Amino acid sequence: MRQLEEAALKQWEHAFEADPAAKEKFYLTVAYPYPSGAMHVGHGRTYIAPDVIARFWRMRGRQVLYPMAFHVTGAPVIGISKRIARGDEKAIHLYRDLYRVPEETLKEFTNPLTIVRHFAAEYQRVMTSCGLSIDWRRRFTTVDPQYSKFIEWQWKHLWEGGHVKKGAHPVRFCPQCDNPVGDHDLLEGDKAEILKFVMVMFRWRDSFIPTATLRPETVYGVTNLWVNPTVTYVKVLVDGTTWIVSREAATKLSLQDHAVKEIEEIPGNSLIDQIVHHPLCGDVPVLPATFVDPDMASGIVMSVPAHAPFDYIALRDLQAEGRYQDIKPVSLIKVPHYGEFPAKDAVEKAGIVDQNDPRMDALTQEVYSAEFSSGKLLEKYGGETVRQARETVGILMTDSYNSSVIYEFDSRPVVCRCGGRVYVKILHDQWFLQYSDPAWKSQVEAHLAEMSLVPPEVRAEFERTIDWLKDWACTRRVGLGTRLPWDPDWLIEPLSDSTIYMAYYTIAHHLKKFNPDDLTPETFEFLFLGKDTPGLKNREELEVMRKEFEYWYPYDYRFSAKDLISNHLTFQLFHHAAIFPKESMPCGMVVFGMGLLEGAKMSSSKGNVFLLEDALEEFGADTVRMFLVGSAEPWQDFDWRNDLVYSTRKQIERFWNTIEETRNAERRTSGVDPWLISRLQQHIQKATEALERFQTRQALQEAFYAIESDLKWYRKRLPDGAAGGFALKELGSIWVRLLAPVIPFTCERLWCEIGGEGLVSFAPWPSADRSRIDPNLELAEELLLRTIEDIESIRKVIQITPSSITICVAPSWKKDVFASVATAPDRNTVIREIMKDEQVRRRGKAAQDAIKQCITLIHRLPPGIVEQYLKAEMNEIEIFDNARDFLERECSAKVHVVDAGESTLAKASAALPFKPAIVIE
RNA sequence: GCGAGUGUGACUGAGAGGCCAAAAGUGACCGACUCAAGAUCGGUUCUCGCAGGAGUUCGCAGGUUCGAAUCCUGCCACUCGCACCA
Structure with a gap:
């Protein structure tokens, strides 16, 4: 097997290097890999399935281009190199034992570039052993200087096209690392979402007490505030006004665009029973509550007992002790199926005893969603639906009542991989790709409608993604990558530098020979858009490259796993639309399913992977290929199971x-x-x-x-x-x-x-x-096959060793009946119609039975067979006679073939066209 | 929670109103060849049946239809995505 593979690989070494030719082209690309680890069989399928397609079209006579490159921009390898440098055992175990990186190489992994170089080489080696028909001359990495020039050109284009703008944005942020953190950088809390709270500003003496809420519209029903008497709050100067918040909140505010300066500490209990004021609810007292979490938003909350079960029960608990008897819930929302005070109804219906009841969260959720979906504010508060009011009141507050917003996670803890706590920070000077731009969206939408998508079900998901995409923060402070041409403090974010590289492939092998400094934006304008600028260097060579680009582009199909629909696959459509003319727009996409290993999800971090190289070693490349593309269609999830793979090899x-x-x-x-x-x-x-x-x-x-x-x-x-x-x-x-x-x-x-x-x-x-x-020939064999099956099934039931078998072929009048039934427009009246025929009627009951049997038989036969049978005028006796040797051999018995019409056997009357009567003795 | 998709016999997986007890592959069982095989070849593999037939099945519960694995409604379970990340 090894020898066979090596021999073929040698023959293929340069065979798939594709240059423009006189024949029609087929250009397919696959999302390039990020080589930060070893390939497993799941990766294998991602590249093997397109290879099968590439090889197919090559044999169909197309000039096929299947290129490959490596995506090395971004932060992950930097994290990996740091962890390895730090001696992190988990990382070292993964790389040394699972990915089998040699000790000496591993030592050099402290340099992130070494990691990607090592694995890029590994990828190429393993991909080659899979027999991928890739044109390796065009290979590049996304940090090659020529590629960076290409990215700079692309971004200049986007910038000039008005697709990039600056803005502020809340992100998860780790003060220790001094960096935003993504999902994969989190030790804990990867599900936490950033919520936007409105701070309702209550006045107390010379200060504001901000109470953060997701439901600003309920301000009309505030009866009091809750402050935790055991917590020490701080008085701080925020952007020039004094606020009272928890110490945690002060830290958060300072990360969220506020200048914060602590003035003094204020013990929580000193706030209790103070009267505070807000124009929309008047004077209300501050009440004690130990459930108030100083680490949640501002650390002080407003109380709306009519509509918030927590507030209601806390107030009830206090009142049970005989305190604050004069405070009554204030209703402001009318909700179907609830009374004046929905929170009260819910609490009482559930039989909640006190605020420590574990069902409180579910209850809160229930009341909140009922009010949000079907609640309406009372007329005196404007009568809007809760949904509308939440927005109107929010805006009213920020505009007229000093409110601002505070961002907070919906669940905690959120911990960075470095171990530090993660906060929400407002990032400034961040650059965004304006995917929210309706004009851009509709351009992409219109093009999508013309694209070929496989499987068709994914179209809905693409449409929704386009609709849903918001602005994308497209620059980073750390990682490998290309600098933003007009703001070089920023690096271009890795998904954003990988959107039109399919065009780069078409001339990548030529570009390698260029001095990067010669690759000016004007050069790329010429190469990709045909826009001429006088005085271009290397003019003749550029002409050739331009021709090559025009030959290959646009690509025919792009392949990728389905998890990239909501980002990369859609992004690339946006970028194409922004840069290329209509004739260079992508033609189609094929979306793949995911991989399982013995029924469980494949995951490197959990160690549940089967390395592609091991699979190749154990089963051989062809077996791996055939299994990966044969066990499920590309867009379905596949399950690698060793026993099935093994049997593939036998096949x-x-x-x-x-x-x-x-x-x-x-x-x-x-x-x-x-x-x-x-x-x-x-x-x-x-x-x-x-x-x-x-x-x-x-x-x-x-x-x-x-x-x-x-x-x-x-x-x-x-x-x-x-x-x-x-x-x-x-x-x-x-x-x-x-x-x-x-x-x-x-x-x-x-x-x-x-x-x-x-x-x-x-x-x-x-x-x-x-x-x-030859349909008739096939029909004849079908008849033999079905007859043998019938004989077998009879023999199975009667359990005798037959000495002779008689096949009684239906008489010709039954064929006429068969034909009449088969062509009858109405099967319900067919008996009556056929019995009108004198020739048939004189056969009496036998005819009637035959018609009924034909109806059933025709029903059971595939329509194609019936149709063919009618056309064929086959001589069944002859067919069986010719196959008599075969039949005798198959049945180990003497076989006689007779015309049922001339037979005296009782069974013979059961003979039907295409279903002879069989008598076994 | 929201969006997209999927649920078929021991397993993988076709089928998309009558060709359906439901392709193909795998596994299991039986037989043949063999010293032997995870090899090869033949057969069986929902239940019942001494004549090619009948019965019950396609996530669950209803409905439409002469007829439903296939269409409609509701429910349940699983997969993917929900953004600054490859």
Whole structure:
């Protein structure tokens, strides 16, 4: 196996380097990998499935380009290198033991570039061993200086097109690292969302007491504030006014765009029973409550007992002690199915005893969502729906009552990988790609409508993504990458530098030879857009490159896993739309499913991976390929199971043996040879159609299993001990080519052995010859097959060893009946209609039975067979007579064939067209 | 929670109103060849049946239809995405 693979790899070394040619092109690309670890079988499928498609179109005579590069921009490897430098055991274990990085190399992993270089080389090596037909001349990485020039050009274009703007933005932020943190940087709290609270500013003496709320509209129902008497609050100077907040809140505010200066401490209990004021609810007292969390937003909350179960129960608890008897809930929202005080109703209905009841959260949620979805403010507060009021009141407060917002996580803790606590910070000077721009969106939407999407179900998801996309923060402070041309303190964010690189591939191998400084924006304008600037350097060479770009672009299909729909795959459409003219816009996308390993999700961090290299070693490249594209269609999730993979290998061996066998086939014709050829045409046709639709699994069903099962019948039908005839000989060459895209190593060798010309990778794809399809012949074999099945099923039931079998073929008048039934417009009246015929009627009850049986039979037969039977005028007696040797061999009994009309056997009357009566003795 | 999708026999997975007890592959069982095999070949694999038949099945519960795995409604379970991240 090794030898076979190595031999093929040697032949392929430069074979797939594709240059523009006179024939039609097919350009496919796959999302390039981020090489921060070893490839597992899931990655394998991502590249193998497109390779099968690439190989298929190459054999169809297209000039195929399948390029590959490596995405190395971004922060992850920096984190990895730091962890390795720090001696982090988990990281070292992963890289040393799971990914098997040699000790000496691992030592150098403290340099992030070493990591990506190492794994990029590994990727290329393993991809090559998979037999991927990649043009490696075009390989690049996203930190190559030439690529950076390309990115600079792209961004200049976006900038000038008005797609990039500056703004402020709340992000998760780690003060220790002094950096925003993404999901993968979090130790804890990756599900936490940033919520936007409105701070309702109550006046107390010379200070504001901000109470943060998600429901500003409930301010009309505030009866008091809650302050935690055990907490020490602080009086702070915020942007020039004095506020009283928790100490935690002061820290948060300072990260959120406020100048904060502490003036003094204020013990919580000193605030109790103070009277505070807000214009929208008047004077209210401050009450004590230990449930108030100083680490939640401002650390002080307003109380709306009519509508917030927590507030209601806390107030009730206090009142039970005989305090604050004069405070009554103030209702402001009317909700169907609830009374004047929804919080009270809910608490009482649930039988809540005190504020420590664990059901309080669910109850709160219930009241909140009921009010939000169907609540209305009372007329005196404006009568708006809660949904509307929340917005109006929020705006009113910020505009007229000194409110501002504070961002806070909806769940905690949120902890950075460095161990430090994560806060919400407002980032300034952040650059955004304006994906929210309606004009840009509709441009993308319009193009999407013209694209080919596989499978079609993903279209809805793309449409929704376009609709939902907001502005994307497109610059970073740390990581590898290209600097923003007009603001070099910023790096371009890694998803944003990977949106139109498919165009770069088309000329990547030429660009390598350029001095990066010569790759000016004007150069790229010329190369990609054809815009000429006088005085361009290397003019002739650029002309050639421009031609090459025009030859390949736009790409035909882009392949990627489905998790990239909501970002990369949609982003790239935006960027194409912003930069390229209509004729360079992408044509299609194929979205893949995810991979499972023995039924469980594959995940490097959990160690649940099967390295692609190990799979290749253990099973061989062809087996891995055939399993990965044959076990499920590309867009379905697949499950790597060793036992199934193992049997795939046996199937390839079986195929090998059959091809060897075809070499011994004789040139003679046996009865079934034309049948095999006829069937073969249809399998070719169907396999071709399947691959055109990217259905690799379906294609294999036709090109492998269906052919195998025909061969089984073919062998059965051959005279005893005979070798195959001309059909088998012919099959060899076709079959090798049909399977070449999937198992190219095996087929390359077999192609050579059967005397094929050149490489099978470039051999012409078999085409179906319609003239060799013989429906009548196929129908005859179908009749034999069904009859044998009938005989078998009878034998199974009656349990005797037969000495003779009589096949009684239906008399010709029944064929007429059959035809009348089959063509009858109305099956309900068909009996009456047919019985009008004198010839039929005189047969009496037998005729009536025959009609009924024909109705059932026709119902059960595939429509195609019935149709063909009507056309064929087949002589069933002759068919059975000709196959008598075969039948006798199959049934180990003497076989007689008679016309049921001339038989005296009682059973004979049951004979129907295409379903002879069978008598076993 | 929101959006998109999926649920078929022991498993993977076709089927998208009558060809359906439901393709193909795997596994399991039986037999053949063999010193032997995870090899190869043949057969069986929902239940019942001494004549090719009948019955019950396609996440659950209803409904439409002469007829539903397939169409409609509700429910349940799983997968992916929900952004600053590759």
